[in-house]
Amino acid sequence: VQLEESGGGSVQTGGSLRLSCAASGDTANRYCMGWFRQSPGKERKGVALIDIDGTTTYADSVKGRFNISRDNAKNILYLQMDNLKPEDTDLYHCAAETGICWGLTMDWSGRITDIAAWGQGTQVTVSS
Secondary structure, eight states: OEEEEEOOEEEETTOOEEEEEEEESSOGGGEEEEEEEOOTTSOOEEEEEEOTTOOEEEOGGGTTTEEEEEETTTTEEEEEEOSOOGGGOEEEEEEEEEBSSSSOOTTOOSOGGGSSEEOOOEEEEEEO
């Protein structure tokens, strides 16, 4: 499977963005999928995960503000980001792991080559 993110941009504090991750080469509903944030040279942080049964997990910092969802018919993963804060600024990547969420967790620090796919990222910038 290949992943391509879109939807990033620059907004002011309190604004909203919806990120999309288009999957190609396979059906997305076979994968645990998630959003991570990581700028070059910086630590990776989990944002949200959605398992193949629809179970979702969020980082504490985004609970109540972000919503992860998937459209299996269109093979697209979404991240609705509301009430954005300057500390949300980062490069956001989508990731996929074959089957249920096992290795791919909120604190996953493994190699990108250990999972099925990792997107190039879309930049989110929130100004105060």
